[in-house]
Amino acid sequence: MTLQSILGNFALILFVLMVVTGIIWVLDLMVFAKQRRAAADAALAEYDARHARSAAKGIRMDEQGNSRAKLEADILRQPTWIEYSGSFFPVIALVFFLRSFLWEPFKIPSSSMVPTLLVGDLILVNKYTYGIRLPILNQKVVQLNDPQRGDVMVFKYPKDMSQDYIKRVIGVPGDKIVYQNKRLTVNGQAVGYTAMEDYLEEGTLTYQKQFTEQLGDVQHRILNNEKAPPVQIGQVEENYPHREACTFNYEGFSCVVPEGNYFMMGDNRDNSADSRIWGFVPDKNIVGKAFFVWMNLGNFNFERLGGIR
Incomplete structure (x- = not known):
């Protein structure tokens, strides 16, 4: 260390x-x-x-x-x-x-989870939802619940355990995830999408296509940039664990999630380095479930405070 x-x-x-x-x-x-x-x-x-x-x-x-x-x-x-x-x-x-x-505060550092979470959001993460872990070692000693599709989860970045990342759980162990032409299919079932009005990103002053995505029981918003490919093939790492479980093409990818691992994606789909690029998140990397936005000093809005969908 x-x-x-x-x-x-x-x-x-x-x-x-x-x-x-x-x-x-x-x-x-x-x-x-x-x-x-x-x-x-x-x-x-x-x-x-x-x-x-x-x-x-x-x-x-x-x-x-x-x-x-x-x-x-x-x-x-x-x-x-x-x-x-x-x-x-x-x-x-x-x-x-x-x-x-119990709970740990975090600050959102990037726009990968826009529009769900904005840069500067101060959030709370539930540390016991997915089991009780020893501090520092992050070793699970009591099993409680498993992450579910649609959860917003904080975890240790597999490439650097000193960094905390936050993304949405797309696939749980055993799932077959297919992402083609920016549409998800989970275990052969197409995920539902409903178009919304375009979203203006304040940082870039550009509009992106906005949809509601029905991932299991969780309905949430996502953004898509029509000009960006579903996967930046040139950025996909070749040597992450279980790389053989995924296949890629210019229309998207297909992955089978290994046991003890999770497939994560950002809600800002074309502005997120996630499992498409660096691979799966092992259970031992889990920090907790993000559940509450309590402040954003740079972009304060009472309507945004509250539970995370």
């Missing part, structure tokens, strides 16, 4: 911070606090003895109670590094737990 990948892995950084602050918190509770208490008791005993000797000689010490309390408080006060560690530990631990097992 390179330094760059470590610095880019926020979960790993969070885990290290949690461990370090947790160790300091436990050491303070079990060792350092007792040492400070013992030192304070010794100092107070010496303080009381000194005042007793002064009183026996008839010397009166003013503000004895306040001085004694201040002495005790000064000795018992936590060093700054321990105080901050103890304050941060429960917060870091809570954030780590939420991100690892």
Whole structure:
């Protein structure tokens, strides 16, 4: 693992911070606090003895109670590094737990999922829908549900596990996916399409053909660029795992999804590098299911906030 990948892995950084602050918190509770208490008791005993000797000689010490309390408080006060560690530990631990097992926030970096998701969308990803996984290792320990066709899923990019990608599940294990002339067929059943008004992409100020696609029980929008081919043949990689399960031509492709893998495509069909280019997504790469858009600071619209279709 390179330094760059470590610095880019926020979960790993969070885990290290949690461990370090947790160790300091436990050491303070079990060792350092007792040492400070013992030192304070010794100092107070010496303080009381000194005042007793002064009183026996008839010397009166003013503000004895306040001085004694201040002495005790000064000795018992936590060093700054321990105080901050103890304050941060429960917060870091809570954030780590939420991100690892419940929900994790992501920001959409590209236009591959337009019109469903826009660049800059802040989304939430459900981390337990597809099973509970060990943080950092991403090893599944509890099986719950399997990804379904039509789900919008976040996963580790097979070519670089330090990168998170988001696409739509088109094919599940065993499916035969055929994409010809920009129309999908799944296991011999043609996917339904309904034409909509053209979509204006704000970034390029160009219009694209827009359709609703009925993928199983999920109806969602897609974009097609009439001038682009169904597959950029020259960009298709030749050596990804299970490459032999796919055949390509200039009208499209046909793939049989291997066991333990998923076929992913972006909703912006002609502006998405996906399984057509770099291959299948193994189950071990799954991060979670995207389910909610909660903000877009650059393109705020109340109507877009809510569940992801």
